[in-house]
Amino acid sequence: MKTTELDAxxxxxxxxxxxxxxxxxxxxxxxxxxxxxxxxxxxxxxxCYPGARVDSPSYTYQYWxxxxxxxxxxxSERFVGQPEIKRYLKFVANKFDLNKDIxxxxxxxxxxxxxxxxxxxxxxxxxSTWKVKYFISCAGMLSAPKVPPFPGHDDFKGIIAHTARWxxxxxxxxxxxGVVGTGATGIQVIQTVASQVDELFVFQRTxxxxxxxxxxxxxxxxxxxxxxxxxxxxxxxHGTFGGFEWAVTEAxxxxxxxxxxxxxxxxxxxxxxxxxxxxxxxxxxLALEDMNKEASEFMREKIRARVQDPALFDKLVPTSYGFGTxxxxxxxxxxxxxxxxxxxxxxxxxxxxxxxxxxxxxxDGQEYPLDVVVLATGFDxxxxxxxxxxxxxxxxxxxxELWNKDIRSALGLQVHGFPNLFTVAGPLAPSTAFCxxxxxxxxxxxxxxxxxxxxxxxxxxxxxxxxxxxxxWVQHHDExxxxxxxxxxxxxYTGANIEGKPKRLLSYIGGVDAYRQICDEIKxxxxxxxxxx
Ligand code: NA7
Numbered sequence: 270m271k272t273t274e275l276d277a278x279x280x281x282x283x284x285x286x287x288x289x290x291x292x293x294x295x296x297x298x299x300x301x302x303x304x305x306x307x308x309x310x311x312x313x314x315x316x317c318y319p320g321a322r323v324d325s326p327s328y329t330y331q332y333w334x335x336x337x338x339x340x341x342x343x344x345s346e347r348f349v350g351q352p353e354i355k356r357y358l359k360f361v362a363n364k365f366d367l368n369k370d371i372x373x374x375x376x377x378x379x380x381x382x383x384x385x386x387x388x389x390x391x392x393x394x395x396x397s398t399w400k401v402k403y404f405i406s407c408a409g410m411l412s413a414p415k416v417p418p419f420p421g422h423d424d425f426k427g428i429i430a431h432t433a434r435w436x437x438x439x440x441x442x443x444x445x446x447g448v449v450g451t452g453a454t455g456i457q458v459i460q461t462v463a464s465q466v467d468e469l470f471v472f473q474r475t476x477x478x479x480x481x482x483x484x485x486x487x488x489x490x491x492x493x494x495x496x497x498x499x500x501x502x503x504x505x506x507h508g509t510f511g512g513f514e515w516a517v518t519e520a521x522x523x524x525x526x527x528x529x530x531x532x533x534x535x536x537x538x539x540x541x542x543x544x545x546x547x548x549x550x551x552x553x554x555l556a557l558e559d560m561n562k563e564a565s566e567f568m569r570e571k572i573r574a575r576v577q578d579p580a581l582f583d584k585l586v587p588t589s590y591g592f593g594t595x596x597x598x599x600x601x602x603x604x605x606x607x608x609x610x611x612x613x614x615x616x617x618x619x620x621x622x623x624x625x626x627x628x629x630x631x632x633d634g635q636e637y638p639l640d641v642v643v644l645a646t647g648f649d650x651x652x653x654x655x656x657x658x659x660x661x662x663x664x665x666x667x668x669x670e671l672w673n674k675d676i677r678s679a680l681g682l683q684v685h686g687f688p689n690l691f692t693v694a695g696p697l698a699p700s701t702a703f704c705x706x707x708x709x710x711x712x713x714x715x716x717x718x719x720x721x722x723x724x725x726x727x728x729x730x731x732x733x734x735x736x737x738x739x740x741x742w743v744q745h746h747d748e749x750x751x752x753x754x755x756x757x758x759x760x761x762y763t764g765a766n767i768e769g770k771p772k773r774l775l776s777y778i779g780g781v782d783a784y785r786q787i788c789d790e791i792k793x794x795x796x797x798x799x800x801x802x
Contacts, residue, residue: 270398272398272399272400273301273397273398273399274399274401276293276401276402276403277298277401278302278399278404279303279405279407280404280405280406280407280408281311281406281407281409281412282303282310282311282362282373283304283309283313283314284312284313284358284706284707285409285694285714287302287361288711289302289407289693289714289718290302290367290371291334293721294370296718296722301370301371301399302372302407303372303393303399304371304375305375305377306373307373307374309358309359309362309367310354310355311409311412312411312412313354313355313358314355315434317351317435317437318430318432318433318457318458318645319441319461319462320462321454321457322348322457323351324453324543324599325348326513327347327349328344328498329512329514329705329708330354330705330706330707331344333503333711339499342360348599375397377393377394377658378659379658379660379661380392380404380660381661382661382689382690383400386400387689387730387731388402389401389690391404402689402730403689403691403721404689404691405692405693406658406690406691406693406695407693407694408658410650410776411433411650412653413649413650413653413654413656415648415653416431416644417449417622417644418768419622419624420624421626422625424625425625425628425629425642427639428640428642429625429641432458432643432644442465443465444641445466445470445640446462446466446469446642446643447469447470447472447637447639447641447642447643448469448472448643448645449622449643449644449646450644450647451474451475451477451645452645452647453596453599454647455645456479456603457598458643460602460603460605460606463606463609464609468613469609470615471612471615472622472630472632475590476584476586476587477587477595478568478569478572478586478593479599479600480539480542480543480599480600481571481600482542482601483540483542483543502514506705506781507712510548510552510782511544511548511549511703511704511705512699512704512705512708512709513544513548513705515549516549522552522553523550523553523554523557524553526551531551531560532567535550538550544597544599546597547597551564554592554593555594555753556752556753564591564593565587565591565592569586573586578608581608585607585614590759591754593754594755594757595758595760617632620633625642630642649767650764651695651775651776652676652764652770652775655668655672657669660687662686662690663687663688672696672771673771675771677697677739678734679735679739679798680697680698680742680784680787680788680791681695681699682713682716682717683732684734685736685738685739687733688732688733688800689731689732689733691720693710693714694706694709694710696776697743698784699778699780699781699784700776700777701776703776703777703778704776712785712788716788719792720732720799723792730802731802733799733800735799737798738798741798746774746779750773753774755778756774762774762776
């Protein structure tokens with residue numbers, strides 16, 4: 270079997286992986302990027318389900334490294350659909366000639382640190398080996414699909430489609446469709462397919478506080494406006510809490526405002542029709558019960574106005590958790606579809622889905638006949654992608670075993686015991702949950718690249734977070750997490766959606782700006798807390 274020797278192997282050809290490949294190659298390193306998929310795009314390749322759309326404004330959801338690229342690419346809408354983002358990523362890969370160093374259809378099976386040679390030995394499923402100095406995971410925070418545990422998958426005679434493994438030729442027109450899950454993904458599917466299908470059954474366990482998305486075409490005037498902002502915007506996004514164009518502190522502190530002022534602020538953010546409603550209002554909403562109750566009630570009123578029918582409202586509005594403590598979805602017609610005669614909600618909170626039958630799903634003894642079951646059931650977030658790769662570090666220690674006991678990392682970028690393994694958007698870094706993903710990914714790729722170049726320039730063979738650095742980060746991360754209400758809600762944020770997964774907030778919630786400062790300081794001081802040998 271073939272062995273390829275390189276400076277670096279990057280796993281994942283999504284937003285992070287493409288940029289990581291670009292940065293290291295620009296620095297003159299030998300690097301290859303591999304991806305299990307048959308095309309590039311990562312998240313935006315796999316999640317090609319009907320209605321897949323980004324929740325970040327397109328003009329902030331892009332690469333900042335090339336002025337030429339910024340001038341050339343034209344976003345068509347404020348919130349663009351999956352096909353357009355994938356087209357953008359392919360455009361970037363072509364423009365910067367990245368494809369020649371990308372190997373598709375390549376799933377990594379295992380990776381083992383060879384201390385004598387100071388190299389990672391990485392084996393893919395075809396049996397080929399990669400011997401590399403730096404092993405960089407850009408495998409994604411939300412890329413390992415979660416398939417729900419109810420039995421009978423093989424009994425079902427229809428089609429089962431997880432949204433992150435969507436069959437490209439699946440046509441739902443005129444079919445009886447069941448959607449399991451009403452997270453950000455389920456909502457996008459439901460609002461998109463309701464008018465195409467014959468019957469739509471929505472199997473809902475937890476309702477959501479969804480914010481009405483304000484989407485619009487970016488005509489020349491709007492695009493020119495944003496293009497004129499790009500030179501400042503590319504810095505602004507790194508200096509805000511959520512990595513967007515607006516800052517949470519702009520709103521001021523809720524406790525210093527009157528009730529009327531707070532309501533006016535919430536209304537202003539609601540009118541923006543974006544995630545500003547979530548991470549752009551008052552920080553206390555995510556930390557203080559009273560403030561959270563106020564915002565939750567504000568949201569319920571907004572949904573009440575949309576839904577109108579009180580019986581439907583009772584089903585569609587959350588009461589068991591506070592606004593913002595679960596990922597806030599944006600919706601575009603979601604609440605309206607439940608007025609259609611062909612759309613039915615099945616409450617599976619108290620009576621969980623029992624099983625698949627030959628013809629559909631069974632809940633509380635009743636069979637719901639279906640042609641297609643859509644699993645919008647989420648992901649084994651944060652740790653899932655790497656845990657499934659069988660990574661062994663110093664002295665043979667297993668990353669999967671470690672994270673099965675306790676999810677730890679240093680800044681989400683390295684793990685003690687795993688030299689020269691870098692994890693972009695690893696657990697305990699800011700990522701999808703609380704930040705505009707392109708912002709955090711680019712910042713983390715830049716940090717990893719700078720660390721690798723520092724090693725090269727100082728003739729350093731290996732870099733590893735010390736146990737103390739890791740422990741300090743975990744403690745700081747937990748301290749910030751415990752100041753918020755996030756830990757009180759059962760969701761993928763804390764790993765609660767995966768049975769047996771250790772509980773810890775999976776993304777850093779101290780803010781993109783604060784995190785960046787910490788990372789910069791470490792770099793500027795020659796990487797204290799990282800053993801350099
Ligand atoms: P999420 O947010 O994890 O949502 C998954 C949904 O699936 C959620 O409503 C779950 O209910 C539901 N679910 C999971 N298992 C079951 C079973 N067994 N029975 C019924 N319902 C179930 O995933 P998404 O893909 O929507 O979003 C992930 C991220 O992608 C999102 O945050 C964005 O950042 C993009 P539950 O809430 O657990 O009661």
